[in-house]
Amino acid sequence: MTALKLTNVCKSFGAVKVLKNIDLEVEEGEFVVFVGPSGCGKSTLLRVIAGLEDATEGTVEIDGDIVNQTPPAKRGIAMVFQSYALYPHLTVHDNMALALKQEKQPKDEIAGRVDKASKMLSLDDYLDRRPSELSGGQRQRVAIGRAIVREPKLFLFDEPLSNLDAALRMNTRIEIANLHRSLDASMIYVTHDQTEAMTLASKIVVLRDGMVVQVGSPMELYNNPANQFVAGFLGAPSMNFFPAPVVGGADGMSVGIRPEHLRIASKGGRLKGEVVHVEKLGGDTNVLVDVAGAGRMTLRLFGQHPIDNGATLEMDYDDADSFLFDAAGHRA
Amino acid sequence: MNKARRNPFNVAASHAILLTYTVIALFPVFVILINSFKTRKAIFREPLAFPDADSFSLIGYQTVMKQGDFFQYFQNSMIVTVASLFFVLLFGAMAAFALAEYRFKGNTLMGLYLALGIMIPIRIGTVAILELMVSTGLVNTLWALILVYTAQGLPLAVFILSEFMRQVSDDLKNAGRIDGLSEYTIFFRLVLPLVRPAMATVAVFNMIPIWNDLWFPLILAPAEEVKTLTLGSQVFIGQFVTDWNAVLSALSMAILPVMVLYVIFSRQLIRGITSGAVK
Ligand SMILES: Nc1ncnc2c1ncn2[C@@H]1O[C@H](COP(=O)(O)OP(=O)(O)OP(=O)(O)O)[C@@H](O)[C@H]1O
Ligand SMILES: [Mg+2]
Numbered sequence: 001m002t003a004l005k006l007t008n009v010c011k012s013f014g015a016v017k018v019l020k021n022i023d024l025e026v027e028e029g030e031f032v033v034f035v036g037p038s039g040c041g042k043s044t045l046l047r048v049i050a051g052l053e054d055a056t057e058g059t060v061e062i063d064g065d066i067v068n069q070t071p072p073a074k075r076g077i078a079m080v081f082q083s084y085a086l087y088p089h090l091t092v093h094d095n096m097a098l099a100l101k102q103e104k105q106p107k108d109e110i111a112g113r114v115d116k117a118s119k120m121l122s123l124d125d126y127l128d129r130r131p132s133e134l135s136g137g138q139r140q141r142v143a144i145g146r147a148i149v150r151e152p153k154l155f156l157f158d159e160p161l162s163n164l165d166a167a168l169r170m171n172t173r174i175e176i177a178n179l180h181r182s183l184d185a186s187m188i189y190v191t192h193d194q195t196e197a198m199t200l201a202s203k204i205v206v207l208r209d210g211m212v213v214q215v216g217s218p219m220e221l222y223n224n225p226a227n228q229f230v231a232g233f234l235g236a237p238s239m240n241f242f243p244a245p246v247v248g249g250a251d252g253m254s255v256g257i258r259p260e261h262l263r264i265a266s267k268g269g270r271l272k273g274e275v276v277h278v279e280k281l282g283g284d285t286n287v288l289v290d291v292a293g294a295g296r297m298t299l300r301l302f303g304q305h306p307i308d309n310g311a312t313l314e315m316d317y318d319d320a321d322s323f324l325f326d327a328a329g330h331r332a
Numbered sequence: 333m334n335k336a337r338r339n340p341f342n343v344a345a346s347h348a349i350l351l352t353y354t355v356i357a358l359f360p361v362f363v364i365l366i367n368s369f370k371t372r373k374a375i376f377r378e379p380l381a382f383p384d385a386d387s388f389s390l391i392g393y394q395t396v397m398k399q400g401d402f403f404q405y406f407q408n409s410m411i412v413t414v415a416s417l418f419f420v421l422l423f424g425a426m427a428a429f430a431l432a433e434y435r436f437k438g439n440t441l442m443g444l445y446l447a448l449g450i451m452i453p454i455r456i457g458t459v460a461i462l463e464l465m466v467s468t469g470l471v472n473t474l475w476a477l478i479l480v481y482t483a484q485g486l487p488l489a490v491f492i493l494s495e496f497m498r499q500v501s502d503d504l505k506n507a508g509r510i511d512g513l514s515e516y517t518i519f520f521r522l523v524l525p526l527v528r529p530a531m532a533t534v535a536v537f538n539m540i541p542i543w544n545d546l547w548f549p550l551i552l553a554p555a556e557e558v559k560t561l562t563l564g565s566q567v568f569i570g571q572f573v574t575d576w577n578a579v580l581s582a583l584s585m586a587i588l589p590v591m592v593l594y595v596i597f598s599r600q601l602i603r604g605i606t607s608g609a610v611k
Contacts, residue, residue, distance in 0.1 A: 086504075
């Protein structure tokens, strides 16, 4: 059963085409992550799915029904916003209960669902507080709770963690992963964060300029990117690209190699350059090397290495780990 | 910055400036108040003196009470002001919400059209308005004044409020939509409370001109039973003789309701936007 099916969805604001012919299927229970550069239309796509914007063309199907004409509240979706968007005048409890009251659910049903959600998110102690009396992390948990109580067929998250600090972000990320496991619901999640995308997704959708560039599991995209854009977008530090002729390849082609697949060659490495910067992270070491003809490349080494700026370094890699792209950026 | 603020010299200076301003601003009110309790002679002999046993007199207030139905005037002014403010705020906020929130054809044009009223004084249309009121039979009713003042207040209200409504988080409104709130509930329950300070500003800006207006009451509603306070007080100002006791007493009493309304709104002004909805 498909939880969501988009067919040829287009969206324009006036003359500006923001979404172009998007086809996408989300299976039941899947965790789909949208990634892409800022302004590529991720939020717009999410809003079209939610019904907050009308698609200019194409159909949106949720759970087998075409919902283009259905108002957001009746689509069986719930959305969590980056800015939390809690109702300032309502308590935590009422924030979560509001949608159910609107649906005219019986009182004990509402109480039961709010209770369950607040236990799940450990919000029990805060039920009588107002949003202004909560920390950022607690507010985001309330926002997630507000989504859970509706028991939607499809969860939509628009960068829900980007306002949180690093430690909290990690905790909440794990919480969301647990939530996905225990609720067994379909989720669509927009993020800028590599780690969130790679760790949460069962399927990643890479968008660019309002078009779907590639769809696949995180490892598929990582190991087998369809083009230079996807290759460069996923992975941190990002993939190194350099003209193929540097290593004796054909003219006009370029080679991509991930920083962790580069290694220091004591002698006879195909890439040779001067170290311009070293980032020592403890666990690994990132070395920026200026390679003649290839530009600046990143080399990622595991463990700690005594490398100094200005040193000359020879590097090499296994051809099996490298990717070859043609002039248009497609895999060759 | 904090240090600079705590500097005793700065504190003294800022208080001195504020106090001076307060004195200047309140001085006319003060003069009116003290003189309204004095005899006519005392008013002219020593306008700045407090009323003492000799000069104290309630003659002005007595004249006001005897002359015409002063409480009726009060009531009329109050009804007109409160009703006009209510409609200005209600319709102004609604129009502002529509302009700020919905994309429709002619949105910008509509906004410009509504803002035009800020630049064109409504009095220019007095003749047309009078004709309109005559043919609709609204002359000498409070409705005539309420409608005119509502029209007069709307442009600025729409202009200010739409600016503020654009700043209300889209996510909040969208969260409401997803939770199944109607557009009306979103407007009244989510958006209006967040623009309350702006509403108070609009109310204060509109209240004084309406309360003090003489022009439209004189033209549209001069009948005894719909006279406003300002118009009612005019009977004491003659071309040759002016009953200063009565004028000052009437003015003193006219200040009170405005003060009350102002206090109500200014508390809203100060309270500020409820925080916590959006980081
Ligand atoms: N209401 C609107 N009117 C006109 N253009 C809009 C509107 N909303 C979004 N856009 C445009 O659509 C494009 C996509 O916006 P969107 O918010 O979907 O990007 P995004 O991928 O979510 O970016 P980010 O990662 O920064 O959140 C942007 O170029 C934006 O300027
Ligand atoms: Mg976005």
